[in-house]
Amino acid sequence: MSKELYVYPGDRLATIEEFEGKEGTYEDDGIVRASITGKAIYDIKSRTITVIPFSTNVNMPKHGDIVKGLITMATPTMIEMRILYINNNKEEVNLSAIYYSKTKKDTQFRVGDLVRASVTNILNSFIHVTFRNKRLGVIYTRCHLCHGKMVRIDNALKCTECNTRDERKLAEDYGSIENILPIYSVVT
Amino acid sequence: MSRRSSIVIEHLRQEQMEALLKVGKRLDGRGLTDYRELKIETGLIKKAEGSALVSLGNTQVIAGVKIEVDKPFPDMPDKGLLICNAEVLPLASAYAEPGPPDEAAIELARVVDRGIRESEMIDLSKLVIKENEKVYAVFIDVSILNTDGNLFDATSYAVVSALLTTKIPKYEIINNELIKTNEFINMPINTIPISVTMAKINNSIVVDPTNEEEMCMDARVTMTVDEANRVCAVQKGERGTLSIEQIKEIINLAIYKSVDIREKIKGVVYGKEKEQ
């Protein structure tokens, strides 16, 4: 059983005794109110209210989101990446996310790599990501010495220009452009 | 973040773009010499003597003309003044920052200004109230509202459309006093210059580049063509170079494309006047 209603920010939805406010709501002085424009869903069973937004322009990454971006800093135990895409939506948020690990093998990245990662949590207002999945890791990069094209050879990369070999944590679809940069607008 | 830090993405986009250009296609499905949809609305700003809102695809530009009375420049005592300014407003893109116009915005204003001035679109000698003392000063201000490439053409069309619809409040000097009359005079127009901007991406020439194409382009050329199909102002930009054959191609393309756009602008401006 549930009830739906269109709401605007600030609309009174219920008192906290009646319902618990979930996403898209906030509580003020014992009253649950909408914080976004959208559809309020009253779940009578769990006694919760969620507001589903109509505008999804705010793209703060959440737990479980797949993000793509560029490595901006890499040390043996920690990397920082700049998020460019969240779940394939082009974002101009340019938020930074971090990943750290005690084992060196997990952090084989170089600054400038284009990577795919999964958001694990948002702690102390930092976005934490992981690469522990075969879909995750470097999806495209250029040679760090000559900026030549890098091709995959087993689990490493080789530059087609200067033959430099480089170890990386690669995603299984490394180098396939269609998977990396979706073309939104081409009419075929 | 500067745009440059996403250089890897640009390289990827470039690869995609080049593959498509080889078969005569572009990322947004247009042919190489197609313009995006051009929309022009004039007379939006009642407080300005002339105004036009132009959208070229997702690029949106508004131009306003203000007329004031000023002293002429000492070296041109028999000419009115023409001043063109452009500003990329911070609301235009996530990368635009508030502050005085940067070098790109100043280049933009100057190239558009040059097109208007060198084509002699406006007969400045008719904008004189009293020689050596009082002339009309035409202030053209352009605000870029949304950027998606080819600001040059969008700005130029907005400026041209705004000027074409400008009504100058008539001033007279009576007993050495400047008096504003209730009459208006039309802007003295000689010709309608049309700017055509082309980008060179990996040896292909495309017309009306989008933002994404501008990020990948090697060179950019803006040519302004007058009604007699004469090229009257040119600006080449960016790092790349052009061959002599390419320049010939560009000139022909600019002249060819300018005809349709001039008709479109005339249709909007004069069509509206007929209605009134």
Next chain:
Amino acid sequence: MGKLIQNGIRIDGRKFDELRPVKIEVGVLKNADGSAYIEFGNNKIVVAVYGPKEVHPKHMEMPDKATLRCRYHMSPFSVEERKNPAPSRREIEISKVTREALEPALILEDYPRTAIDIYVEVLQSDGGSRCAGITAAAVALADAGIGMRDMVCACAAGKVDDTIVLDISDVEDKEGQADMPVAYLPNLKQISLMQLDGKLTAEEYEECLNFALKGCLQVYEIQKETLQKRYFSEVSKSE
């Protein structure tokens, strides 16, 4: 009898408690995360919201909440005499009060270490452009989907020819006796912008404020209608 009010009708033909025509559009700019265009009388204002996004310069970053920034700017052709495009002292002050009028309505704690930028561009100005700007900015923030405690609606009231009237126009502002812009959070019943230039007695002040709040509520209805047209009608069509 003064010259601005005759037989209970104001110079532009309005009644004492009548707003100028207000029209709002949402999502007018492609690049912005949220945007709105408002025509409030002869005001024509476009507002863009960018964010939450990375903070530049870095020292403005706050670890516990988003940094809200606001820029109110007038285009050179928006006024009778061409305005220099560089920000004036007036524009900087209005930027500040606009930000402070909107800030209490935003749940900035949800977006730590980010910035939310609001750009208000006045294309054509009339009286009460700050109120129109705040009204449009609130709609643009809702369009951006940023968490808000409440909408913000704004309207001015004032005193013209010894009479309290709603929504002061340009002429009434220049010739009138007082101008009081007010921004209001309609559900939480809080006032977030309060300015006055002119002289009012305590009784007049109260009446003026009541007028302004009535105007704010009318503006709020228009804001809701606008959002409804933009979002809810689309949904009902697709369903």
